Amino acid sequence: MTDFIQLLLSGTATGAIYALAALGFTLLWQASGTINFAQGEFVMLPAFMMLGFNALGLPLLASFVFTCGVAVLVLGWGFKRGIADPLLRFGMMPIVVATLGLSIAMRNGVRAGYSAEAQPFPSVFGEGLLQVGGLTVTVADLGTLGAAFLLVAGTQAFLARTVTGRAMQAVAQNADSATVLGIDVPRMVFYTFAINAVLACAAALLVTPAYLAKFDMGEGLATKAFFAAIIGGFNNSRGALLGGVIVGVSENLAAAYVSAAYKDAVALVLFMGMILFKPQGLLGRKIERKV
Amino acid sequence: MTPMHRTLAATALWLASSLAVAQNAIRIASLQELSGTGATVGTNFRNGMDLAIKEINASGGVLGKPIQVSHSDTQSNPGVAKGLAQKAVDDDVFAVFGPGYSGSMAVSMSETRRAQIPNFTGAEAAAITAQGNPYVFRTSFGQASSMPKVARYIAHNLKAKTVAVIFVNNDFGKGGRDMVTQALAGLGVKVVADISTDPGKLDFAAPVLQARQSNADVVFVYTNEEEAARALREIRKQGLSKPIVGETVLTGQKVIELAGEAANGAVAHIGLSVDAPVPAMRAFRAKFEKAYGYIPDHNGIKGYTGVYVMKAALQKAGKLDRAAFVKAMHSLKVSAAQEPGVLMDVSFDDKGDLDRDSFLVEVQGGKQVVKEVLPALNKF
Numbered sequence: 001m002t003d004f005i006q007l008l009l010s011g012t013a014t015g016a017i018y019a020l021a022a023l024g025f026t027l028l029w030q031a032s033g034t035i036n037f038a039q040g041e042f043v044m045l046p047a048f049m050m051l052g053f054n055a056l057g058l059p060l061l062a063s064f065v066f067t068c069g070v071a072v073l074v075l076g077w078g079f080k081r082g083i084a085d086p087l088l089r090f091g092m093m094p095i096v097v098a099t100l101g102l103s104i105a106m107r108n109g110v111r112a113g114y115s116a117e118a119q120p121f122p123s124v125f126g127e128g129l130l131q132v133g134g135l136t137v138t139v140a141d142l143g144t145l146g147a148a149f150l151l152v153a154g155t156q157a158f159l160a161r162t163v164t165g166r167a168m169q170a171v172a173q174n175a176d177s178a179t180v181l182g183i184d185v186p187r188m189v190f191y192t193f194a195i196n197a198v199l200a201c202a203a204a205l206l207v208t209p210a211y212l213a214k215f216d217m218g219e220g221l222a223t224k225a226f227f228a229a230i231i232g233g234f235n236n237s238r239g240a241l242l243g244g245v246i247v248g249v250s251e252n253l254a255a256a257y258v259s260a261a262y263k264d265a266v267a268l269v270l271f272m273g274m275i276l277f278k279p280q281g282l283l284g285r286k287i288e289r290k291v
Numbered sequence: 292m293t294p295m296h297r298t299l300a301a302t303a304l305w306l307a308s309s310l311a312v313a314q315n316a317i318r319i320a321s322l323q324e325l326s327g328t329g330a331t332v333g334t335n336f337r338n339g340m341d342l343a344i345k346e347i348n349a350s351g352g353v354l355g356k357p358i359q360v361s362h363s364d365t366q367s368n369p370g371v372a373k374g375l376a377q378k379a380v381d382d383d384v385f386a387v388f389g390p391g392y393s394g395s396m397a398v399s400m401s402e403t404r405r406a407q408i409p410n411f412t413g414a415e416a417a418a419i420t421a422q423g424n425p426y427v428f429r430t431s432f433g434q435a436s437s438m439p440k441v442a443r444y445i446a447h448n449l450k451a452k453t454v455a456v457i458f459v460n461n462d463f464g465k466g467g468r469d470m471v472t473q474a475l476a477g478l479g480v481k482v483v484a485d486i487s488t489d490p491g492k493l494d495f496a497a498p499v500l501q502a503r504q505s506n507a508d509v510v511f512v513y514t515n516e517e518e519a520a521r522a523l524r525e526i527r528k529q530g531l532s533k534p535i536v537g538e539t540v541l542t543g544q545k546v547i548e549l550a551g552e553a554a555n556g557a558v559a560h561i562g563l564s565v566d567a568p569v570p571a572m573r574a575f576r577a578k579f580e581k582a583y584g585y586i587p588d589h590n591g592i593k594g595y596t597g598v599y600v601m602k603a604a605l606q607k608a609g610k611l612d613r614a615a616f617v618k619a620m621h622s623l624k625v626s627a628a629q630e631p632g633v634l635m636d637v638s639f640d641d642k643g644d645l646d647r648d649s650f651l652v653e654v655q656g657g658k659q660v661v662k663e664v665l666p667a668l669n670k671f
C-alpha cells in the first residue's frame with residue numbers, strides 16, 4: 001500500500017508539471033485559436049536562461065524572475081508578433097507547421113550554440129527527504145505539487161475574477177463582440193501569450209531538476225502536455241490540471257504494475273480513447289459551429 | 292599581373308600547399324556521439340583525441356607525418372553512424388575512431404571491416420570483439436573482462452546472495468546484463484529482479500520500486516550517463532539503503548555532476564579513472580582540465596590513450612600500411628614508461644580486446660575514491 005501511495009504521489013507531481021505545460025496549450029487555444037507545438041521548447045529555453053543567469057552569480061529565484069522578464073519579451077511578444085500575428089489569418093495549418101519548425105530551430109539552436117550534454121539544475125525546494133509512516137517523500141515533489149496547483153488556481157482566479165481576465169475570456173469567446181464592447185483585443189491576446197511564457201518558465205523551474213537541462217528535454221514534455229490538454233478538455237483550464245495528473249499517475253502505475261516498457265504508451269492510449277468516446281475532453285464543453 | 296590574377300595565384304598556391312599537407316598526413320576519421328543520449332560519451336572522447344593529436348603533432352607526428360582528424364556526429368543513432376562509416380571508407384582514411392555506442396558500433400564496423408580499415412572503439416558490449424572482426428580494437432575493457440570483476444566484488448566483498456539488475460534496453464545494456472548475470476550465476480549469486488529501462492528514460496520511480504520490492508542484497512545499475520544519474524536520484528528518494536554497484540558509467544564524472552549528493556556511496560568497477568593513483572593519469576587530468584575547463588570522464592581517457600596506442604602500433608609496424616598495422620596491434624604491448632601517452636601499461640590480444648590494471652571506486656563527497664587496484668590478468 002505504501003508503494004502504491006508513493007507511486008501516486010510521484011505521479012501526481014509529474015502530472016502537475018504536465019498540467020502547467022498543458023495549461024499553456026489551452027490558454028493559447030482559447031484566446032487566439034493557436035496551437036503551439038513548440039510548447040516543450042518554451043520550457044527548455046527558460047531552463048537554459050535560468051542556468052545562464054545563475055552562472056552570472058544570481059541566486060535561483062532572482063534568475064527565475066529575470067528569466068520570466070526575458071521570456072515574456074521573447075516567447076510572449078516575439079512569438080506573437082513574429083509567428084502568430086502574421087500567420088493566423090491564413091488558418092490553423094500554417095501556425096502548426098511554423099511552431100513545429102520553431103521547435104526544431106530552438107532545439108538545434110541550443111544544441112549547436114550551447115551544448116548537447118545534459119546540465120544539472122538546482123532544485124528550488126532543495127534536496128530534503130521526508131519520512132511519513134513508511135513513505136519517503138521528497139520536499140521537491142511536494143513543493144512541485146503545491147506550486148503547480150497554486151499556479152493553475154491563480155490563473156483560473158485571474159481569468160474569472162479580474163476585469164482583465166474577464167476581458168481575456170470575452171476575447172476568447174468572440175473577438176468581434178469584444179471589440180464592440182471596447183476591449184483592446186490585441187492587448188488581451190498579448191496578455192495570454194505573456195501568461196503562457198511565465199507558465200513555461202515556472203514549468204522549467206519545477207521540472208528541470210528531475211529532467212536535467214538538455215536541448216531535447218521539451219520533446220517528451222510537449223507531447224504529454226498536449227495529450228493531457230486533450231484528455232482534460234482543450235477549452236477548459238481546469239481540465240489541463242486534471243488531464244496532466246491523470247497522465248502522470250496512470251503512467252507511473254502502468255510502469256510499476258504492468259510493464260515499464262509500455263509506460264509511454266499509456267498517455268497515447270488514454271488520448272485515443274478520449275478522442276473516440278468523448279472528444280470534448282473530461283471537463284471540456286461541446287461547441288457548435290456553423291459550417 | 293592584375294590584383295585579380297594575384298588573388299587567384301595566391302588561392303591556387305594555398306590550395307596546393309594544403310593538399311600537400313593532406314597527402315602527407317595520417318588521416319583518421321572520428322565518428323562520435325556529439326548529440327543525442329550519448330553526447331557526454333562522444334564529447335569526452337573527441338576532446339581526449341584532440342588533446343593527444345595536438346601533442347603528437349607538436350612533437351613531430353608519427354613516422355614523420357602529422358595526424359589529421361575529422362570529427363563527425365552520429366547523433367547517437369546507429370543508422371547515421373553506419374552512413375558516416377561508409378563516408379570514412381570512401382574518404383580512404385587510415386583508421387576510424389568510434390562510434391562509442393555499442394549499438395552504433397555493431398552496425399558501423401561492418402563497413403570498416405569490408406574496407407579493411409582499423410577501427411578503434413570505446414564501445415564495451417561483449418559482442419563487438421566476439422565476432423572475429425580482425426580490424427576492431429578496444430580503447431577500454433569489454434564487458435567480458437569487466438563483468439567477472441564486478442561479480443566477484445558483489446559475491447566476495449559484499450557477500451550478497453541476491454541482486455536486482457536495472458539495465459538500459461540497448462546493445463550496451465543488454466550485453467552487460469547478460470555478462471553480469473552469467474558471471475554472478477557462476478559465483479552462486481541469484482538475479483531476483485531483471486529490470487529493463489528505456490534509453491533516455493526520465494522517471495525511474497517504477498524501476499527503483501521494483502528493485503526495492505525484490506528485496507535484493509545489492510542493486511546493480513547498468514545504464515548510460517543521464518539515466519544513471521536519474522536512477523541514483525530516485526534510489527535516494529525512495530530511501531533504498533542497499534549497496535548500489537555499477538560498472539564504469541555509474542561513478543563517471545558526468546553522473547556525479549548530474550546526480551549530486553545522490554551519487555555518494557555508489558561503487559563501481561572502472562577501467563579508467565582520472566582519480567586513479569597513477570601520476571601519469573593525474574597529469575593527464577590537469578592537462579585536460581586546462582584545455583577544456585572541466586574534468587574528463589573515462590571516455591576522455593579512452594580517446595586520449597586510443598590515439599597514443601595507434602601511435603605505438605604505427606611505430607611498431609614501421610610504415611603507414613594497414614595490414615602491417617593490424618598485425619602489430621594484435622600482439623601489442625605498450626608500457627607507460629616507453630610511451631607515456633598510454634598512461635598505463637596496456638596489452639592487446641588477437642581479438643582486439645585490451646588488458647590493463649583496473650580500479651574499484653566509490654563516490655565519496657562527490658568525488659571518485661579508489662578503494663582497490665585490480666591487477667591486469669596478463670602482467671608484463
